[in-house]
Structure formats: structure tokens, C-alpha cells
Amino acid sequence: MMLSKRQTDLTIYILLALLKEPLKGYDISKKVTRISEGEVKTLNASPYAKLKKMLEQELIEVTEEVNENRRIIYYGITEKGRHTIYEELNKLEVLISRIKKNTEGYE
Template sequence: MATPTPLREPTFLILTALAREPMHGYGIISDVAALSGGRLALRPGTLYGALDRLTDERLVERDHEEVVEGRLRRYYRLTEAGRSVLTAETERLRRNVEAASERLRARPAGTSTAGGFARGPLNLPGTAAHPILRPTGGLA
């Protein structure tokens, strides 16, 4: 099963967390939270399900295990395929950011659009700019 692109944010951040060095589950959870500015809080079940999927896709692999305070701590690392996928996704996102930034810079300051039309003063029916005509021909 191939990893879809674009990557979903949790997958992107898990791969990003592992880009620097092998990490264990709690380390990945903490790093993903930091990378997302606290917006994404992975639960252990979600993380390990994602790691199993990423391992099956050969984007991540087990690095080593150690016992800490009587508990097994399994470390994961990014594979070369994982690094390639993360690099491609990073480049895709960079191009999108550049395109959006270029469009924002090209727009004159103080203007905005709604539905493709330039906004100006709001002229509602019944205001001086658009009086409502009554069936009798008089103004409202």
C-alpha cells in the first residue's frame, strides 16, 4: 500500500519527528506536539497504529529496543524511502506556500474580495445609494 500524497498532517509530523534521529513513542508524541505548536496531540493508540502502517509501507523501521524501568521502549527511525517521501512532501508544501505568498504580495494593500468581486462600501437596498421603490412609485 503506497502512502498517499499529499500526506495527512499527523503522518507528515511523525516523519518529520523521525527525520533527525531515532525516537521512541513518547518522544515522537512530544515532538509532534512541539512541531504543531500544540495543535496536534497524538494518543498512543493513534501513534502506534500509524507507526505500524508506516512500517508496512517501509517509510519507518524499528531501530532498537531498550528496557527502561522495567518497560520495553522501542525506537523507530526514518528509512531512505521515508526520507524521500518527506522530502517530496516538503517540496510540494514549499511550492504551495510560495504560490500563496506571491499572490498575497501581488494584491494591493487594503483590498479584499468576496466571491471574486472587489469590496467597496456596502450599499444595501433601502440606503441612499439604492432606494426601494414601492408599488405606488414612492420611495421607502
């Protein structure tokens, strides 16, 4: 059986940032930094490239709001995105269990 590839940490942090509410790109960057406790400090170089890829994977969706002739784009998590978070959690739990099982006595 071939194991499926894990999502990148950045993908998971973005999905976690969007769990409660849709956010603008800049707000996603700030929330990812906070959730990751500073481990992921920036999406500056290509936040929109990452978001575009996640849109293509149907992990997130876009809603637009027009405010005083200004278009504001919000990114929100999809059901597939929510499922992905829990799938990753399960994979990590299995990995942790296997690591503990195979490192007993080596501490």
C-alpha cells in the same frame, strides 16, 4: 496528469520528529506536539496504528533494545521517509506559488 495524494500532516510531523534520532512511541508523541506548536496534541488513541502503517509504507523502521529483561522499541526514519519530507515540501511550495499567482489583486 494525476497529482499524487499529499501525506497527512501527522505523517509529516512524525517524520520530522524522527529526523535527528530514533525515538520511542511516547517520545514521538511529545515531540510531535512540540513541533506542531500544540496543533497536534495527541497520538494517544492510536499512535501505534499510525506507526504500523508508516512501517508498512517503509517510511520508518524499528530497532529493539533489551534492557534488564525489558524490550524497548525505537522508531527511526528511513531514506524513503526523508525523501517524503522533501517531496511534501516541494508540493507545498508549488501550491503556495499557484495560490499567490491566482490571488493577486484580491487582497
